[in-house]
Amino acid sequence: MQNSYTPESTAVSQDGHLRFLDGLRAVAAVFVVIHHQQQPLPTGDKPLLLQLLYRFFFHGHYAVDLFIVLSGFCLMLPALRNNNQLVSNSPLLFFRKRAQRILPPYFLAMALSLLLISTVIGQKTGTRWDASIPVLPFDLFTHVLMIHDIFTSTAPKINGVFWSIAVEWRIYLVFPLLLLLWRRLGGFTTTLLTTTLSLLVWHVLSVMQLPDINLTQWGLCPHYLGLFTMGMMAAYIAYSPSPLCAVIQKKTPWLLLTTVFGVSILLATRFDTLLPWVYTDVLVGLGSVCLLVALKTGRFGRLKAWLSWQPLVLIGTFSYSIYLIHMPILQVIQQYLIFPLNLDALGTTLYLLFIGTALVICLSYLFYLLAERPFIPKKKTTYQQVSSISVS
Template identity: 35%
Template sequence: MTAPPSREHTRLAGLDGIRGLAALFVVLHHCWLTSFPGFPSDNGPFWAGWLLYGHFAVVVFIVLSGFSLAVGPARRDWRLGGVARFAHRRAWRILPPYWTALVYSLIVAWTVVPQTDAGPPTAKSVLFYGLLIQDVFGAPSPNGAFWSIAVEAQLYVVFPLLLLVVRRFGAAAMMAAVTVVVAAVGALSPVVPAVALLDRFTPQFAALFALGAVAAGVVGGHWRAPAPWLSAVALAPVVTLIAVRGSVWTVNHYFWVDLALGPAVGLFLAALAAGRPAPLVAFLDTRPLRSLGSFSYSLYLTHAPLVVALHALVVAPHVAKGVPAFLTMVALAVPASVAVAWGFAALFELPFQRHRSWKALRTAILGRIRPARGGTAAAPRYEPEKSATP
C-alpha cells in the first residue's frame, strides 16, 4: 500500500481559491433565485444575469474533483494505492459533514421554512438523502444544494475503474469511452423513455469528472501543461452561445452546454497546476481565498437553508421584490452563510481532515478535554492532509 503523500506534496496553488469562489458563487446564485422569481427566465437586471447560472459552479466542482483525486495517482503511474483505502478516505472526508448538515437542514425545514414548494421533508427524504440516493428516488428536498453530493458520491465509485482503464489502455481511450457513452445517453434520451430515466443521474458529469482526472496527468508529467490562453479560447464559444440563445434555452440544454464547458475548465486547471498565468495563480492563492476554500464544502452544505430562511422571514416581508430584495439578500445572506460555514467546518469538517481515524480524532478530543480539567498533558498535533474535495 502506498503511503499518503505529505501535505506540501499534494497542495497545488490556486485550487483552494477556485473552490472558495465557486462555493461563494453558488451562494450568490441562490440569493438571485429568491429575489427574481421565474427561473429559468432572466427576470433580473442585466448586470446580475450571470448569477442565474449557479449550475456552472457545480460543473467546476465536478471537473476539479476529478482533477484533485487524480493528482496522487497521476504521480504514481495512475495507481490508486488501494480501493479500500480510497473508499475509507472518501467516506471519512465526505460523510461526517454531510450527515451533520442533513440533520441541520431537516431541523430548519421542519421548524422554520421548507426548502422547496414540494413541502417539508418526509421520512423518505431522511432515508434517501441519508443514503445519498436522492437522485435515484424522489422526495422533498431538505436542502437545495444536496442534489450534487449524491452525483459526486457515485462518481467516486467509478473512479478506480477509470484509473484502471487509463493504466491499461491510456487516458485518451478512457476519455473517449466515457464521452461516447455519455453522448449516446444525451442523444437517445429525448426519444427513448428508458434512456431518459438516466437523466436524473446528470450523466454529463461523468464525462466532466473523467476530463478532470485526465487533466491531472499534467501534474504527473504525462503531458505538457497547456498554454493558459487555450482555456479562454475554449470558453469563448460557450459564452457566446449562452448570450445568443438566452437563459431558458441554456438551462434546458445544460447537458450539452456542460459538456462544452468542461474542456475550458480542464485546460484552466491544467495550466494552473503548472503555475500559469502567474498573476492569476497568485490571486487565487491569497490568504482570504485559501481560507474560504478550506471550508468551501461546509459553505456549500449549509448555506441553502439559511438563504431560504432569511428571505422568507426577514427580506420578503419587509423589502420590495427585485433589486432591493437582491441587494438586501447579498448583504445579509453572504456574510451569514460564510460565518455559519466557518463555525460548522471548525466542528464537523476540519477535524476529520486533520485526524484520519476515530482513534486519532478521539485522542485529539481527549487531549483538549484533559487540560481543561486541570491536566498538563498537551494534545498530540496532527498536520492536516489536503483534501481533494471541494
C-alpha cells in the same frame, strides 16, 4: 525587474499545498450561493443592476461543473505519484477514506436542514426553498441511501443542493475502475471513452422517458463522469512525467483555448435551444481543463496570484460546508430578516448579496469547525510531492 507574480511562489503554501485550487473552490462556492439568492425578475421596469446580477449568476450549474472537474483533478494527483494507481492500492480503503471525508458533513447538514424545516422554515414562502419542502418518508429514505438525485420528486427535497453530493459519491465508486482503464488504455483514450459513453447514457435515458427519472440539471447527470475524467486529464497533463504531456503542456496555447471555450460557453448559453444543456456542461469541463493547466504553467500569473490570496484560500478550505448549508441559511435570512423589512426586488437582492453572503460564510465556517474539519485527513498531497514525480 523580477516579476512579482512568479508561477509557484504565490500559489504554493509552505507545506506545498496548491492554494489556487482552494481559491477556485471558493469562487465556485460563492457563485452558487449568490445564484441561489437570485429572485425571479419582477414584471415591469427592471433596474439595470438587478438584470445584470440575475443574468450573470443565473447559471449556477456551471459552478457545480467546475467542482466536479476539480474533484477529478485533486483525486488524480496522489495517483500520479503511484503509477496511476490508488495510493493504498486498495479500493475498499479508498472508499472508506472518501466516506469518512464526505458522508459525516453530509448527514450532519441533512440533520440541520431537517431541524430547521421542523421548526422555522417548514412553510412555503415563494422562494427557492419551497422545492425542498414538505419532506416525505420516501424523500428521507432516498437521501440516506444517496439515490435521491435519480428521481425528480426527491432530488430537491430536504436541501436543494444535495443532489450533486449523490452524483459525486457514485463517481467515487468507479474511480478505481477509471484508474484501471487509465493504465490499460491510456489517459486520453479513457477520457474520450468515458465522456462519450456518459453522454450516450444521458441520451438513451432521455429517449426512454422513464417516469420520474431526473434528467434535469439538478439530477442524475451521468455526463458528470466525463467531466470528472476531464479533471483527471488536467492533472495528468499538468503533472505527469510523460514526455508527451510535457510537449502538450509546453506547446498548447492554453490561454487561447481557455478564452475560446469561455466564448463558446457564452454562445451555447445564449442559444441554448440549439444545443442540449449537457453539451454546454462539456464545454465548461473542457474550459476548466484548459484553465487548470494554464494556471499550473503560469499562463494566468495574476489570476493565479489572486486565487492564491489567503482570505480566498481560507474560504476554499470550507467550501464544502458552504455548499452543504447555504440554502437553509438563506431561507432563514429571507424569512426572518428580509421579509419584515418589505424591501423591493433590488433591495432584497442587495441585502442578500452583501449581508446574506457574509452571514452564510461565517455560519458555514462554524459548521466546518464542528462537522467537517474533524473528518479531514491530516496528510495532504503537496505540490512538491507531485512535481517530484520521476519517470520509472
